[in-house]
Amino acid sequence: MTQKTLSHLDSSALNYQSVRFYNPDRTPTDKAARKSENRKALISKNARYAFQTFTGRGGLHGLKWQNFPNFAKYTGAKRDFEMGQFFTPDEVCRTVIEMLEIEQEKTVADICSGKGSFFNYLKGCRLYGVEKDFDAWKISKRAFPEAQIQNVDMRQMRSIPACDYIVGNPPFSLHLPYVNHPLGTNNKVVSQDFHLYKCWQCLKDGGFVGLVVPHFRGRLANEKTHRFFLENFRTVAIIILPSGTFPALGKGLKTKILIAQKKSNINQSGISIFKTIFQNRSQVLNEWRNSSQYLEYNEMKQDFD
Numbered sequence: 001m002t003q004k005t006l007s008h009l010d011s012s013a014l015n016y017q018s019v020r021f022y023n024p025d026r027t028p029t030d031k032a033a034r035k036s037e038n039r040k041a042l043i044s045k046n047a048r049y050a051f052q053t054f055t056g057r058g059g060l061h062g063l064k065w066q067n068f069p070n071f072a073k074y075t076g077a078k079r080d081f082e083m084g085q086f087f088t089p090d091e092v093c094r095t096v097i098e099m100l101e102i103e104q105e106k107t108v109a110d111i112c113s114g115k116g117s118f119f120n121y122l123k124g125c126r127l128y129g130v131e132k133d134f135d136a137w138k139i140s141k142r143a144f145p146e147a148q149i150q151n152v153d154m155r156q157m158r159s160i161p162a163c164d165y166i167v168g169n170p171p172f173s174l175h176l177p178y179v180n181h182p183l184g185t186n187n188k189v190v191s192q193d194f195h196l197y198k199c200w201q202c203l204k205d206g207g208f209v210g211l212v213v214p215h216f217r218g219r220l221a222n223e224k225t226h227r228f229f230l231e232n233f234r235t236v237a238i239i240i241l242p243s244g245t246f247p248a249l250g251k252g253l254k255t256k257i258l259i260a261q262k263k264s265n266i267n268q269s270g271i272s273i274f275k276t277i278f279q280n281r282s283q284v285l286n287e288w289r290n291s292s293q294y295l296e297y298n299e300m301k302q303d304f305d
């Protein structure tokens with residue numbers, strides 16, 4: 001096995017970049033303007049304009065809780081409308097892809113792919129997406145015509161080839177009806193748990209996930225999902241994201257980037273985990289590429305290949 005040295009990595013890996021469309025991050029403050037821009041994006045024939053302008057449904061529900069019998073009904077209606085459609089900030093997508101250093105020709109999926117913010121950094125890969133919302137799907141199809149993107153609920157997704165990498169940002173905390181899901185209770189499963197299980201099913205043994213997920217008291221999720229994750233994945237890196245990463249969701253939501261490998265054998269032991277707090281992309285990439293875990297990650301990739 002060839003050991004990469006840090007000096008070698010400094011010069012080669014930092015050049016890893018492939019952006020398709022510059023994607024200015026939009027802070028959803030002026031709702032009327034956002035709605036109008038979304039409408040323009042959806043009828044535009046210009047893929048770049050449509051991709052840059054479309055900001056999704058998150059925060060645009062227009063519902064008032066006073067019009068509901070109780071707060072739970074209001075939040076339920078809000079979730080049904082928004083579908084967890086809070087697109088991933090550009091810098092976060094880019095950090096995930098650049099940390100993973102996904103090589104051309106690899107099979108990469110984003111289950112819940114939105115407008116395709118992660119695809120924007122992937123060139124020359126075999127891309128597969130799944131997106132329930134027709135509008136977001138339409139924008140992504142136009143922006144990334146070579147990607148095979150299903151316009152379907154992830155619960156009904158058709159099979160895709162086994163993946164080398166799965167990247168993405170699932171909708172959080174939607175309680176999805178599903179009979180007897182291994183990570184569910186009372187015939188319901190939480191969206192990010194369903195998504196994690198799907199990633200595990202779709203990945204090759206030894207393949208990697210790079211996901212934005214909730215950060216519950218330092219854990220991934222409830223006890224059952226946490227146990228499933230520890231049994232089936234090896235955590236490689238955790239990057240805690242700032243509390244305002246998804247402005248429309250408020251400052252209370254804690255999220256992180258999680259990089260992990262699907263175990264090829266359930267007895268595979270854990271490895272030391274790279275941990276940091278996200279200040280900006282360069283800081284994360286510099287710390288990552290100078291870490292011992294980065295060397296370990298490259299060895300894991302070589303073994304996987």
Ligand SMILES: C[S@@+](CC[C@H](N)C(=O)[O-])C[C@H]1O[C@@H](n2cnc3c(N)ncnc32)[C@H](O)[C@@H]1O
Nearest residue numbers: 085087088112113114115116117132133153154
């Ligand atoms: C947090 S967003 C991330 C989107 C994507 N990463 C991006 O930034 O463009 C989650 C996406 O999941 C979609 N979604 C929600 N529920 C879904 C489901 N059951 N099946 C498939 N997609 C779903 C939403 O419409 C939304 O686009």
